[in-house]
Amino acid sequence: MVSSGVQAPQVDGYRPQAPFLDELFEPDGTPRPTARALVEELRRLGPQGLIEAGRRRDAIFMQQGITFETSGGGGATHERPFPLDLVPRVLSGQEWRDIKRGLAQRIRALNHFVDDVYHAREIVREGLVPWRLVASCPQFARAVHGIRPPGGVYTHVAGCDLVRHSDGRWKVIEDNVRIPSGISYVLENRAAMARLVPELFASYRVRPVDHYPQLLLRALRSVAPSAESEATVVVWTPGPANAAYFEHAFLARQMGVELVEASDLVVRDDVLYMRTTRGLERAHAVYRRLDDDFVDPLEFRSDSLLGVPGLVRAYRAGSVAIANAFGTGVADDKAIYCFVPDMIRFYLGEEPILENVKTYLLSDPEVLEHVLEHLDQLVVKPTGESGGRGVMIGPHADEVELQKMRRVISTDPDRWIAQDLVRLSTVPTVGPDAVLQPRHVDLRPFAVFGERIDIVPGGLTRVALEDGSLIVNSSRGGGSKDTWVLEDGDDADRAGPPIADTQPPALPDLRYGEWTGQQQQQQQQEL
């Protein structure tokens, strides 16, 4: 281990980049109160310790197959270990409670909205959301009009992307209520951190995340239309070629349920079955990990080979629960996003706890004109895409790109939105040579909606590994961090003493084999 002193400047020399907020350090470079012990441990670990831990991390991830594929030059893909940064992100208990309340509120409203869109359309009649926008959304699914799933829950699993502005406030930058992914990395990151750098945990009580699969299973069971005591839950994957297959298998294994593909499923008389060695067996709840478009060739894309014919009919008949419900994509469309605060006021009668980022809908000619003029200060996103595809960050673009974008937007303004540039907060991140450097982060917490809304403490922190970059998507070179929510003893849902506090009575001493020859045995017999 490298001692402190000589290596200390590596951490001490860390300077947050104004004007961005750094989550571990004050602007003058001193650690924030919650981060003091962590910074001390990092200093003690030193660059050598970080390099060593990084090497072990890559080895462990390769061994466990926690990798993702990147395409190098010439179309060749190669496996890289999942890029986990060794410096965790720390959230206080209070901060987390606010985020959690805000998220629960937002998800409730989004769920109401999905229900409303496929039923009475009250929000449209009130004139709050233009019907044109809803109906033109590519994820709007006419096939599921009028269907109300068990418990009225559509958005069983939701992941909203949050960012922290330089004034310290959290804002929602994007909702994701289709098939948000990344939870497996949250759990694997934590397990890896505990193995690699346990010393960082020394002065903290970090709230665990490993109960997520049980929360999900409980939620899925609670919505499953099953008269029997235990509902059969399955995870439906498009197959091993899918980029998120690791996560699908991970969740199925952790929940102890079957991981099925389309060929395993069949619908007979509006009931969903899976093919087993003992004949057909009913499946009550499906956690599906493929897009609406592919799920049922009879109702959605007819050329889909990944779908199960008749599934939507079974769903309509109420014999199977689908998570997330079909058609939820209408709620996380980027054009609908700007209406979420209004939804919260309309459906829940509450003021939104989490703010939106200021967003411009380009269908209004005046707004469009304003946006075209200020394009170099704004972020432009295509409405139908996800994963950071097609996003243009004005201040980072050159004049040629801006011109091209102006033309594209003017021809089809409905397909684009513009947003103010958010100054994403930074967290120290281990760079090359183990020097800590400020890098931008966002946060995707995962919520499970069953009988109630449960949110796993923390979530997936994604980090842009390039200096100054604001793009955190792992498909575009982003990494991730373990996210710690600290136990502060003041949490309403916290219960029970910490595990080490109870002191069980000692059992009678163990006996050990006496084997070392006759003499010793004789001695012992004489005792």
Next chain:
Amino acid sequence: MLARIAHELYWLGRNLARAEFTARAVEAVFQAELQGTSETTPGVSFGSGGLLAMFGDVHEGPRSGQALGGHALGQLTLDPERPGSMLASIERAREGARTVRDVISAEMWEAINTTALGLRGGGQPGWAAPAGPSLASQYVKERTALIWGVANRSMLRDEAKCFLDAGGLIEISDMVLRMLRVALPAGDSTPADGHALILLQAVGGFHAYLRAVTAPPNARPVARFLLFERAYPDSVAACVDSLHEVFTTADAGPRNSKPVLRVSRLAADLDFQRRALPDGAELTGICEQTQQELARIDQDVTERYFAGATTAGLRR
């Protein structure tokens, strides 16, 4: 075969199983103690204090926090002075294996010897770090899996294998029972028994549990699973079943053999308890009785097969 050799093999099995299950428990506690409590009520308590209690220790010194955790886990991994440490178990196994080098295959001896050499003198580079207990535990888990694998592929299915297996089986059930006794909430006072994931992780049965049981992993169903689930090889019931099998094979006259009879009675008793007990029933009593019964079996085995070699080791 020679009574002495049978005795050595039996204890070789016990020590290997002891080392493996110590490693599993240390790893599970290590991971759990780094993190805070879960959002649900924990009904089981199994931290480093519990781990020490499992080995018959009341720990001294600081009561809470990581200072204790690191200390206790360190003791249970590489401390040569502590008879309960993984190193001590492996050293005893190596000593036993050396005595019976002619009976076991060279490959198996080498596997055991290499394991002991790898643990000595503080173990491998990097184990001094705070992650040491976890790294050492993983090493022992891997190595014992390898040793058992070699044994299963290379040993003749004869008496020798039977006694080796018998030792392993009796040790596994004893460890599982000890852990349950320490960790289970006493009495019926806990209406909502919390997650018992740590118990499953401490015996490596997490995956099997999820596939076998549909109930969430709370204390009572987990305890039932670890006690009664015959399809899971490390459950007490499965171990007792297998014990019956190996003793029947090894015994010259199984029909009137005391250990065979006692084991078959215990197997039947466990089966009866499984059927008779309602799902939420309290299980600590059964754990204690079963453990005592296993101690009696151990004694019978010693008397019948090992020419009374070590009746005096019992400290209860």
